[in-house]
Amino acid sequence: MSTAxxxxxxxxxxxxxxxxxxxxCVILQPYDLEMGAGTFHPATVLRALGxxxxxxxxxxxxxxxxxxxxxxxxxxLGHYYQYQVVLKPSPDNLQELYLGSLIEIGIDPLKHDIxxxxxxxxxxxxxxxGLGWEVWCDGMEVTQFTYxxxxxxxxxxxxxxxxxxGLERLAMYIQGVDNVFDLxxxxxxxxxxxxFRENEVQMSAWNFEVANTEALFDQFxxxxxxxxxxxxxxxxxxxxxQAIKASHIFNTLQARGVISVAERQAYIGRVRDxxxxxxxxxxxxxxxx
Amino acid sequence: xxxFLLELRSEEIPARMQARARNxxxxxxxxxxxxxxxxxxPIETFSTPRRLALIARDVPEQTEAASEELKGPRTSAPExxxxxxxxxxxxxxxxxxxxxxxxxxxxxxxxxxxxxxIAEAVKAIVADFAWPKSMRWGDxxxxxxxPLHGIVALLGExxxxxxxxxxxxxxxxxxxxxxxxxxxxxxxxxxxxEKLRACHVIVDQDERERLIREGAEAAAKEAGLILLPDxxxxxxxxxxxxxxxxLLGRFDADYLDVPREVIVLTMRTNQKxxxxxxxxxxxxxxxxxVANIDxxxxxxxxxxxxxxxxxxxxxxxxxxxxxxxxxxxEEQAKKLSGIVFHEKLGTVxxxxxxxxxxxxxxxxxxxxxxxxxxxxxxxxxxxxxxxVTGMVGEFPELQGVIGGYLAEAQGEPKVVAEAIRWQYxxxxxxxxxxxxxxxxxxxxxxxxxxxxxxxxxxxxxAVRRAALTSIEMIVASGIRLSLTExxxxxxxxxxxxxxxxxxxxxDRTVPEIIDFFADRLKVQQREAGVRxxxxxxxxxxxxxxxxxxxxxxxxxxxxxxxTSEGTNLLTAYKRAANILKKEDGSWTPDQVRGDGEMVAEExxxxxxxxxxxxxxSAAIEAExxxxxxxxxxxxxxxxxAFFDHVTVNDPDAIKRERRLNLLARFRDAVHRVADxxxxxx
Numbered sequence: 001m002s003t004a005x006x007x008x009x010x011x012x013x014x015x016x017x018x019x020x021x022x023x024x025c026v027i028l029q030p031y032d033l034e035m036g037a038g039t040f041h042p043a044t045v046l047r048a049l050g051x052x053x054x055x056x057x058x059x060x061x062x063x064x065x066x067x068x069x070x071x072x073x074x075x076x077l078g079h080y081y082q083y084q085v086v087l088k089p090s091p092d093n094l095q096e097l098y099l100g101s102l103i104e105i106g107i108d109p110l111k112h113d114i115x116x117x118x119x120x121x122x123x124x125x126x127x128x129x130g131l132g133w134e135v136w137c138d139g140m141e142v143t144q145f146t147y148x149x150x151x152x153x154x155x156x157x158x159x160x161x162x163x164x165x166g167l168e169r170l171a172m173y174i175q176g177v178d179n180v181f182d183l184x185x186x187x188x189x190x191x192x193x194x195x196f197r198e199n200e201v202q203m204s205a206w207n208f209e210v211a212n213t214e215a216l217f218d219q220f221x222x223x224x225x226x227x228x229x230x231x232x233x234x235x236x237x238x239x240x241x242q243a244i245k246a247s248h249i250f251n252t253l254q255a256r257g258v259i260s261v262a263e264r265q266a267y268i269g270r271v272r273d274x275x276x277x278x279x280x281x282x283x284x285x286x287x288x289x
Numbered sequence: 290x291x292x293f294l295l296e297l298r299s300e301e302i303p304a305r306m307q308a309r310a311r312n313x314x315x316x317x318x319x320x321x322x323x324x325x326x327x328x329x330x331p332i333e334t335f336s337t338p339r340r341l342a343l344i345a346r347d348v349p350e351q352t353e354a355a356s357e358e359l360k361g362p363r364t365s366a367p368e369x370x371x372x373x374x375x376x377x378x379x380x381x382x383x384x385x386x387x388x389x390x391x392x393x394x395x396x397x398x399x400x401x402x403x404x405x406x407i408a409e410a411v412k413a414i415v416a417d418f419a420w421p422k423s424m425r426w427g428d429x430x431x432x433x434x435x436p437l438h439g440i441v442a443l444l445g446e447x448x449x450x451x452x453x454x455x456x457x458x459x460x461x462x463x464x465x466x467x468x469x470x471x472x473x474x475x476x477x478x479x480x481x482x483e484k485l486r487a488c489h490v491i492v493d494q495d496e497r498e499r500l501i502r503e504g505a506e507a508a509a510k511e512a513g514l515i516l517l518p519d520x521x522x523x524x525x526x527x528x529x530x531x532x533x534x535x536l537l538g539r540f541d542a543d544y545l546d547v548p549r550e551v552i553v554l555t556m557r558t559n560q561k562x563x564x565x566x567x568x569x570x571x572x573x574x575x576x577x578x579v580a581n582i583d584x585x586x587x588x589x590x591x592x593x594x595x596x597x598x599x600x601x602x603x604x605x606x607x608x609x610x611x612x613x614x615x616x617x618x619e620e621q622a623k624k625l626s627g628i629v630f631h632e633k634l635g636t637v638x639x640x641x642x643x644x645x646x647x648x649x650x651x652x653x654x655x656x657x658x659x660x661x662x663x664x665x666x667x668x669x670x671x672x673x674x675x676x677v678t679g680m681v682g683e684f685p686e687l688q689g690v691i692g693g694y695l696a697e698a699q700g701e702p703k704v705v706a707e708a709i710r711w712q713y714x715x716x717x718x719x720x721x722x723x724x725x726x727x728x729x730x731x732x733x734x735x736x737x738x739x740x741x742x743x744x745x746x747x748x749x750x751a752v753r754r755a756a757l758t759s760i761e762m763i764v765a766s767g768i769r770l771s772l773t774e775x776x777x778x779x780x781x782x783x784x785x786x787x788x789x790x791x792x793x794x795x796d797r798t799v800p801e802i803i804d805f806f807a808d809r810l811k812v813q814q815r816e817a818g819v820r821x822x823x824x825x826x827x828x829x830x831x832x833x834x835x836x837x838x839x840x841x842x843x844x845x846x847x848x849x850x851x852t853s854e855g856t857n858l859l860t861a862y863k864r865a866a867n868i869l870k871k872e873d874g875s876w877t878p879d880q881v882r883g884d885g886e887m888v889a890e891e892x893x894x895x896x897x898x899x900x901x902x903x904x905x906s907a908a909i910e911a912e913x914x915x916x917x918x919x920x921x922x923x924x925x926x927x928x929x930a931f932f933d934h935v936t937v938n939d940p941d942a943i944k945r946e947r948r949l950n951l952l953a954r955f956r957d958a959v960h961r962v963a964d965x966x967x968x969x970x
Contacts, residue, residue, distance in 0.1 A: 073608070075601050089428040092438065095300055099466075109467040113580040113591045115529060116338070118303035120422065131424040131435065133301060138594025139560050139578060147426050147436070158428035178597060260629065 006106055006174035008184045009192060012167065013059055016083050019104045020057035023097060025085065028058035033241060034248040037062050037123075038084035038164055042240055045126060047086065048151045048160040049279055050286040054088045059167070063248065065207035065255030071193075071200035074179035078203050079196070083165040090147055090161030098145065098163055102137070106174055113138050121146045125247050125271045127153040127279075130162070142170050152279025168192070207255040216256070220249045220267075227274045236281035243274035290349055291445030292478035293329075293407060296342040296462055297415070298439035304528025306421055306434060307336040307494070313419060314343050321410035326352045327403055335482075335492045337531045339466070342492060344478045348407075348444060351400035361385065361392035404449045411442060411451050411458075429454050439463070446477045464488025465531055467582055489583065490531040497527040504535035505563050505577045512537050514565040514573050517553070522563055526579040529561070534580045537565075538592040542574040544603040547610050548694045550687055551680065555602050560595070609679030617699055618692070621674035628676065631750070633739040635786060637673050640731065643782040645669035647727035650778055652719075656770050657726070660704075660719035668708040668724050671696055675709075689713045715762050726762050727779075729755040734779035737802050756809040763836050772834040776802050803834060810836065814843075822969045823847050829964035838912060845914030846963050854922045861928040862965045865952040868937055872949055886944070890930045894951055897927040902958040909961065917962050928955060 007015060021027050031041045038060035039045065047054040060082050068078025087094060095116070099109060107114070116133035121144060123129070132146035144164040148156045168180050171192075177183055181193030227242035250267045253259050259267060295318075302310065311334035319332055322345075330347030359378060362370035364387055371392065375382065378394040386393045415433070426436040431454040442449040442458040451458040461472045468489035475481050485492045491500070502523050509516040526533060544552065549572045556562040562576040578595045580588060626638035634640070648669045652662040675681045675692035684691075693710025697703070708721035716725050732755045736742060743752050763770060776799050807828045811821040823843045833839050849855040887895070901920045908916035937948040959965050 073605070075605060090426050090436075092427065092436070108585075110582060110585050111590050112594065113582055113584070114467070115581055116301035117529065118301075118305070131422060138591050138598065139562075140594065140598040147424055149424055157425075157430075159424075159426050161426075173594065173597075178600070 005176065005184065007171070008175075008186045009167070009171045010186050012105055012171050012174065013081075013083065015105050016101060016165070017057065019101050020085050023055070023087075025055040025057040025087070028056055030058060030060050033244050034063050035060065035244050036064055036248065036251055038082035039123065039126070039128075039162065040244050040247070041084065042237065044084060044086050044160075044162060045128070045151055045275075045279070046236070046240060046282045048088065048148050048156050048162075049154055049283050051157070052088075052286075053158075054086065054160070057083070057085045059083055063251070065203075065252050068200060068204035068207055068255070070204040071181070071197040074181070077168065077180060077196075078200060078207060081167040083163075083167050085163040085165075086160050088160040089158030094161045094163075095145075098135070098143070102142075105170070107137060116145065119144065124268050125250075125275060126151060127272050127276045130156075132162075137173060140169060140173060142166060142173065152276045154279060154283060207252060211252055211256055213253060213256050213258045216249055216253050220246055220253070223249060224270060224274060227278065231277050231281055234281055234285065236278055236285055239281055240275065240278035243271060243278050246274060247271045290347045291403075291447075293345040293348045293403075293449070294342070294441060294443045294475065294478040294481050295344075295411060296340050296439070296441035296475075296481070297437060298340045298441070298462055299433055299437045300435035301338040302336065302341065302434050302528075304338070304525045307341075307528045308524070310341055310418075310420070310434075311336050311494075314341060314414065317414045317417070318343055318345065318410060321413060322348075322406065325401070325406040325410070327406050336494055336528070337490060337492055337497075338529060339531065340462070340492065342441075342481070344481070346478075348403050351402050352406065354400040355398045357396045357398060359394045359396065361394060364390050364392060404444050404447065407442070407444065407449050408451045411440070411449075412453060415453050431456075441475055441481075443475060443477045465490050465582075468532065491533075492531075494527050497530060497533050498523050501526050501530075501533050501535055501579055504533070505579070508535050508537040508577050509563075509565045509575070512539075512565070512575060514567060514575055516577065517564040517566055519557065519563060522557060522561060526561060530579060530581040532581055532583060534583060534588065535563075535577050536580055536588045536592050536595075537575060537577050538596045538599075539575045540596060540599050540603060544600075544607060545572060545574055547603065547607050548680075548687075548691065550690050551606050551610070551684060552603065554684055554687065555606060556599065559602060560599060562595070562599070606680070606683065609683055613675075613678040613680050613691070613695060614698055616678075618671040618674040618695055618701075621677050622671060624677045625673055631736075631739075631741075633741070634735050634783070637676060639786050640735070641670060641673050643731045643735070643779065643786065644672070644724070644728050646782050647731055647775070647779055648723045651723045651727055651770075651775075656768060656775075657719050657723040660723050664702060664705055665708070665720050665723045667701070668705045668712075668720055669727070671701070671705070672709050672712050672724060672728070715758060715765065717766070722762060722766055722768070726759055726768070729759040729762075730775055731779050731782070733759070733805070734776055734798075734802060735783050737798055737805070738780055738783050742801070742805070753809060756806055757813055760806065760810055760813050760836060764840065767837050769835055769837055772803060772806060772836065773799060806836075810839075814840070819843060820847055820969075822967055823850070823963070826963040826965060826967040829967050830960065841912065842909075842914045842917075842963070845918050848915075849918035849921070850968060852922075854925050855918075856970075857929065858921060858925045858959070859965060859968060859970070861925070861932060862956065862959050864932060865928070865956050866966055869949065869952055869956065887947075888935060890927070890934045891948065891951060894924075894927040894931045894955065897924050898951075898954050898958050902954075902961065905958065905961045914962075921959060921962055924955065924958065 017027050028043055041058065041060050043056045043058065061079060062082050063079050065078055067076050069076045102114065115136040117136050119132065119134040121130045121132060128151040130146040130148040134141040135143040135145055142165065146162045148160045148162060150156060171183050172180060175184060181191060181197050183192035185192050185195055223242045223246040227239050230239035230242060250271060315332045315334045322329055328349060329345050333344045335342040361374040374392060378396060380394050386395065420434040423432040423434055425432055431437065437456055439462055440451055440456055440458040441460060441462050442451050443460055448458060448460055460474050462475060463470060464473055464485065465488055473484055473488055475484055482492050491497050506516045552572060553564045556564055556576055562578050565573045565575040565577065567573045576599060580591050584591055625641060626636050628637045630637045630640045645666050648665045649662050651657045652660050652665050672692065675688055675695060678691055680691045681688050689712050690710055693706050696706035696709050704718065704720045707718065708716065708724045711721050712725050712728060716722050733752050736750050736752050741750065777795060780795055780798060807824065811824050814824065815821065823846050827833055827839055827842050827846065850859060901923050904920035905917045908920060935948060937945065939945045
């Protein structure tokens with residue numbers, strides 16, 4: 001599939017799918033909810049809890065309203081893709097498996113400088129943290145590599161190893177492109193810009209200028225209330241979905257600049273409480289199942 | 290005797306943790322062996338991103354054998370006593386010796402094999418190692434900084450058997466992750482470094498640091514440039530590489546429009562690159578990165594990749610810079626009313642108002658000399674405007690610096706731009722001093738006013754730091770300032786904003802803040818060798834809140850109390866104070882009556898006091914503290930003679946009272962200079 005200028009964006013994804021599929025991962029499709037990072041996917045958060053082994057890989061669209069730049073910045077997007085791999089328990093050769101995937105997508109580690117640079121990961125909204133690195137390729141961060149220690153405030157036993165590839169950055173690197181919109185999406189002449197620039201323009205306008213904040217505040221309250229409703233009925237998965245929704249609505253409200261510094265902590269705390277409770281309900285179900 | 294080699298191989302250890310880990314490993318290992326009675330030679334430690342290693346020289350084969358003799362019961366003692374003794378010693382009756390009717394047990398403890406002692410020690414070290422953060426992995430419960438994969442443990446050439454949670458020791462390790470990923474067998478401590486070197490691993494961090502330092506310099510020199518030295522970066526890059534290869538790259542010179550600090554910071558913090566200067570000392574459009582491989586294309590692809598990453602970062606930075614240049618600081622400053630400084634202390638705009646007032650007051654009162662009050666106020670009004678710029682949003686550590694550049698760019702006077710630029714440091718010109726000092730004093734007073742003062746180890750608003758820097762500034766620039774007045778002013782500004790009429794709280798808060806300054810002053814002066822008890826002794830008198838004068842006084846006092854005259858006077862003072870303390874009632878120096886009946890030593894003391902008291906006061910008034918000390922020194926002879934020849938506790942009540950009053954007068958004379966009761970020794 002490789003061409004002289006490196007893999008196209010879609011071939012990059014297909015190559016990773018094939019590689020991780022061969023390693024025994026279930027290849028999932030993106031979760032159908034808006035979220036800020038691939039980690040939020042229940043295939044990572046919920047599956048990282050409890051004793052059962054789990055291996056999965058998937059692409060997840062990520063929405064970060066505050067990072068939108070109306071399609072004008074060559075490196076920043078309000079919507080982009082992460083490639084997420086989770087392996088539980090984390091195998092002893094996880095680093096080697098990961099490096100194998102880089103070779104697969106065309107990065108020669110004797111020509112390029114691959115480095116594991118300390119970067120501890122923490123998600124205040126998920127009550128989660130882990131230790132690991134950001135992986136550098138010639139000085140560019142291409143992957144977040146984490147050994148989960150806690151999720152939803154619960155100890156992870158066994159530990160899940162998580163790899164999060166920044167797909168656009170990786171593709172820009174492989175293709176030698178300085179502007180994300182110039183990426184070859186496929187090898188038939190379609191660029192990333194053809195597919196997504198207009199989305200960036202319109203979504204930036206909506207996120208920063210147009211979104212009805214009253215409606216958003218209302219949605220936040222409703223998602224939180226629905227989460228509680230699910231929890232009362234011991235339905236961990238729908239409860240967790242509502243927590244994801246609340247988290248994304250909060251991100252949108254932040255982009256609109258209507259949440260003050262003081263309120264910010266309170267909102268994060270609220271989302272964390274919901275996510276933790278959903279994680280607790282998930283573990284409870286596992287225990288009684 | 291043999292050398293012992295230990296290598297703990299793991300996934301990448303954070304660079305910042307390696308130095309401490311080496312020290313801890315050496316310390317824990319030598320303690321464990323010393324506890325077991327195993328003497329050994331010197332220890333060396335090494336670290337790379339993937340290994341923590343130790344070599345201990347001259348380890349004996351075993352610990353010293355020992356023989357212990359225990360005395361047991363008499364042979365005539367009841368059977369139970371003998372049974373108890375056998376249980377305790379683990380021997381049989383036949384093994385005991387009968388010496389004159391008493392059982393003796395001789396227990397030989399053979400030396401323990403060093404390998405056994407070492408195996409236990411290593412297990413304990415791994416279990417107890419204090420990483421700043423540690424983790425679990427897989428389905429195990431072992432904790433280490435990152436997953437632990439291998440242990441090399443060789444005593445001489447023999448493997449020391451150690452197993453820790455499924456990781457077993459051996460003679461095998463791996464070389465460089467990419468150049469030599471397969472296993473290699475180590476013979477022992479003697480060939481460890483060389484075998485690794487042959488597999489692209491330089492295990493000695495000092496050698497890697499040297500290679501980076503010299504290699505980066507050479508790379509710059511070859512390009513006709515000068516490397517901007519940065520020892521922190523040398524150590525960090527050595528902690529990130531096993532085979533360091535410094536490479537020089539260039540970036541587009543157009544980016545040099547961006548403030549130099551931004552470029553250097555983004556290179557250093559985000560990318561761990563060294564910066565380079567041209568022969569005029571200006572920042573050159575070049576960088577030195579340190580790769581971890583001997584690249585097949587000599588590093589061309591690595592340099593190109595790094596150049597692109599840097600270009601993306603600098604293009605981001607330039608975007609923010611160009612946006613920021615379009616907005617005047619006046620406009621930016623208006624946005625500060627939307628930023629909360631602290632929920633109990635209003636917005637940053639409120640803080641700016643308070644600081645501007647206090648800064649102007651410092652100049653108007655002639656406390657900070659040589660500054661123009663309007664310029665000071667202007668600097669204060671713009672000082673925080675850069676907080677809302679995109680640049681400071683991206684690089685918070687450049688607050689102030691960016692404001693300074695923007696002020697210069699919009700044509701502010703140089704002193705104003707410089708004052709803004711250096712506000713978080715310790716400026717040395719008057720406009721800057723007025724701004725920086727009032728900013729700190731306001732921070733301290735504001736947080737005290739709402740009862741958010743530092744407690745114990747908690748100081749979330751860095752109030753201690755603010756006090757320390759204020760003191761440094763006051764002392765360095767010799768600023769004559771009544772702290773009390775400045776604090777009252779700052780508190781009043783805050784109270785006015787809050788519509789807070791609790792001005793009565795001033796009486797409580799002001800002394801609290803003065804005490805706080807006193808504590809900080811002691812900490813700050815400790816390094817300069819100034820005794821904290823002497824600072825207390827001067828502070829305790831009250832009324833001295835001019836730090837410059839106070840320190841001069843403390844300095845003179847320290848010189849004095851360290852002479853023999855001073856020591857003797859202190860002894861006499863303590864004696865007098867003790868006598869007075871035991872007496873009920875207050876002794877007032879005015880009531881020295883019955884002059885005619887005085888013995889010679891009383892009269893001499895009285896007369897010496899009459900001269901010394903006013904002299905000391907006058908000298909202090911004139912800030913001639915050496916003269917004040919000399920006045921006190923003149924009391925030493927008379928007070929010593931008094932104690933040698935006069936009985937204070939005379940049966941005659943009048944004499945007794947007179948003498949106590951004399952002592953009280955002596956005490957008070959001393960107190961004109963300092964409260965000697967606070968002086969230690």
